[in-house]
Amino acid sequence: MNSRFSIAGSMLTMILIEIVPLTTFAAAPLLYSRMKMIAEKEELHDVEPDLARFVIALVKEKYQVTLAEEDISVAVRDHGAFLGRCGRSTSQVMRCEEIQGAIAKVVPREERVRKLGRDLYLTSSSYEIPLSEHMGKFAALAPIIGSLLTIWQSGSDRASGTDPYVHMSAGALPEPESTTRQKYDDLKEELDTLVKGSGTKEDLSELSAAVARYRFGYKSVRAEESCGSTGSGGELGLLWKRWCNVEDDLHGIWQHLEDSLDDRPIPVSRDELVLFPTWLYKDINVVVWVTNRNAGIDWEIPLEPVLPRMLDDRDYQQCMEGTLGESYCGSVYPPMIILGGASLAPPQTTASGAGLCNMPVGSQGYLCRMIEQSECRVFSDGPAPTGIRLSECKQPVLKTPMKMSISGPDVCGIGGWRLPTENPSQGDTPVKDNIPPTQCSNCSVDLYCATSCPGTNPAVAFTGAKQSNGVIPICIPNSIAGSTAILQSVIIHELTHAQQTCSNPHSILNQDLNHCCSAEYQAHLVSCSTFFEDGILQDVQIQYQGKNLPVSTEFCAENLAAASCSALGECNDSPIVASLFLQKLVEATNRSQSRLGLPTSCTDAINKLDPRGKTIVASLPSICTPQCRSEYENSIGNNLCFVGQCIEQSWEEERLVPGRMSLNVGDESFPWDSCVGTEPAANTDPPSAGRLVLPTLALPPLPEYNPWAAAQITDRALCQMLGLPPRTPPTLCMGEVSTQLGRPLSDPLDMLVNLSKSIDAQIDPAHELERMAPSVGTRYATNLYRFQIDSLRWSFVEIFDAAATLLEEIGSTSFPQQMCSRVDRACPYIPSTTATP
């Protein structure tokens, strides 16, 4: 007896051990439980609450019978049980059979739509998981890519490249922890109220809509008019609802973290993005991200999409918030049924500064800005393919060359990548100073203000030719088109011209249309990049054919170059009148004057020279001149700028081969130089001079984001599995029974059975394919990333290859043992039989 009790006791202990973790399991469902719950919702016909409410409303409208939510599940699962329950709730017992039949038809159809929606979300999340830019969220690539950019990019790239630079840093959660935690706990409480029910009856429609609403930050939502909005009508109306308390709590968190940055030793710069650690609410699968600019919520792992709404009960809910009671609200404001059957309008292109394009890194993606011509290797021509087209390459922006050079590639010749090292004895003032260059530089600039400037148009700025003492005078008018705010970027533009003419004749700026367009385009690219960085370009409101044009850096440079060279001809075929663009740009700049503290006069602009302008002035001196110091931020790009400029300076100014300047190939003074023996610089194969040409970089092409093609492949696979040719829509393949009808069997019963089996045989592959679709999505995404990474890797390889060759050549420089004969001009030495004089 005792032993039996002890056994029973031990069993009880075992049960308790098993129960304890189960209790925890129920309190905070982990990811697996959530996935299992979704499967249960889909497979067990345990009708979801919102679907049940929809069916109840349908039944009530058509049959005037009020059912409970539980009745709907029973109607789907158990025909007989439903008839019993139905009979108790209505006098129209005879119609119960009909009601059950209707419910059994509607529910699976709606469940199928919801299942497809979830599968589609799962598939698309394969793409989206790694694209997160929230620090600490797992598998988020964007922060690492930001770090890579910092390590690789040169100052010259930042100034003239068309890829805007995102300066990111990490912030810590402020102390004391209890205050911070309280802020997050407040938000959690609000989010918990959006989850209705539990288990398979859990209704996440409000929470998923809130996540979709604040996924890209609460600030843009808060900027909308009224906070009390309950959304709009229609299937997707919930997407426009606002949750004021959630917004307030998000604002509280953001404000608390933003305030903590005041204590940081180094102040946050204007373009800096500070990422705070991402907070996790594990039990509801939601994270909270915060930067110094915005805050929002997102799924940790996206599982639940915003499913189409079937009932519009906004008025009912509003009524219920008062004291009128359910019976009154239910009768006066009955939920409105949203019937399906109508296709919604296709989604609009994401507007600039909205949604994904509101995110600091996401806004740099090709979905949010025009594809720059320099980033496209292949230009699409011919008719547009059928299907969705998210982006495409533009045609070349200029009719003329985009860049011209008379002495090699001019490595990092445009833009500022160096820090000031030379302290001129006298600073540049708004009047003519005429400060000559130091021994380290071929030129110096002298910015001065004037009512009218030299040049063809006295109302615009002008960069003069280098004077005999090396000074390049730059005249800045007191205002341009009535604006002083724009002078900041105008000065940067003129300083770039000074860079272009520091070691070159002034005529390269305007000797003909080709030179003018290319020189102006490059100089405007630098100033347009500053417009973009300051957010001015995004504010330019210019219309074409009734639509607002997105203005990219290249578009800006192209139109301004056209305006600058209009006297010589047309640089481009832009349908936008260049003067109109300039006017809109000035207007946008004026709008940002107080926000950015832009200059209020020409004197102000020169005295408070923009840091980007200062780096351009600092980049004027020759880099490799002996006894001259250089200083720059330690990045791979800047170091390569240094090496490149040193090599170029050597080729252009030094005597690589004794007796002649290396690039003066027409010089016949020392024709025997070509006979010099193992001279690495002269006789390498290929000639090392070729290395001065930019390496053929394999720029990553645009990813082939082509969902239509993927869908077609899937359709074809379905038809192939059924032994049929491809058809669109693929349902045509599923509905094919002619193969069976074409081979009739003698026994009608066998024929019937065979037909029904043939439909089963068709549905099986369809289900398999449907299950397979998310995996196909994963595979498709893998290929997409692999393609990008491969191209990127090859770019790296080619850069390294070119750099390695150059450095090896430097290292393997051999000094010849004999001097060339200067007596009879005969070759003094023939190194081998193959060498010829």
Add this chain to the structure above:
Amino acid sequence: MRWQYALIGFSVLIAGAGFAAEWEQPYPKLGACTKKDSMAFGATTDPLYTQCMQNVGDESYCSALYPPAPLPYAEWATRYHKNVERILEDFLGKTPNDHLALRQWRTGPASCTQQAEDPASPVVGQIAATLEPWSTGGGPFTQADTVPVLLEYLRVYECSLVERSMSLPVEIWREETDRRGLLPGGLDANPFFFMTFWETWGKQSQDIRRELAISRPTLQRVLEFMGTIHMTRMFEQDAECIQRASLDIRNAIALSADAAACLPRIWNAKDPLRDLPVCSDGRDNDDDGKIDLVDSDCDSLTDMSEE
């Protein structure tokens, strides 16, 4: 005699139910199953084994007499789902600070210089040890082994459920009898035996259908997510390695830049450093007392062969 009729009738009923179950269950297409498959969910010690050990104390004797029994059916689902959940959570990584989203899925820094696969969750090894393909060993298990082990685990789970459903009444009868046998005396003659039996039969039949319906779709979703995350982690690791390599490259290029500062001076220095040809260097190169053109081996201006 009446008992015999009842027994025959009952046998027919069981056979009929089993036959019906076979046709009604949404069975997945599975490999062959055995009753031993359910051992994959763990084993329990026979209470009589405990008694035996208390009385006799000989482990080999007691274990041979009362071998470990498979885990009771009631715990299969809990054990199966909990194990898969643990594997998934281990795969995702733990959040060291419970309120932060940062998940630590790697034990150390990423290996960039050799092909190193991350180890799988320890649960994968424990499960694999109970499954036929890995019963003779096969560890250590890496992340790449997780999918086949989970798929086999699912197959065994489904097989075990199907196998049980085929003879559900017999199994329940046996278990119920055993259970009742352990109850205090007097309850053996419980008049509600058949009621419990029917109730259990109906419930377990429903549970088996439910598990067969949800286990596979759930695991498919799990595997899809694991596949996606595994893929993105590869990219994340690549990016991390590129980041580290970039720092090395930056240092190397910075040194090169330092060296490059000397380039103009190197090029210029080449000119004066060159030796003059032997016929015009003003030296006696072969110790014959003569220099330049009069040097005996310097026959002409082009003669560079004097040594």
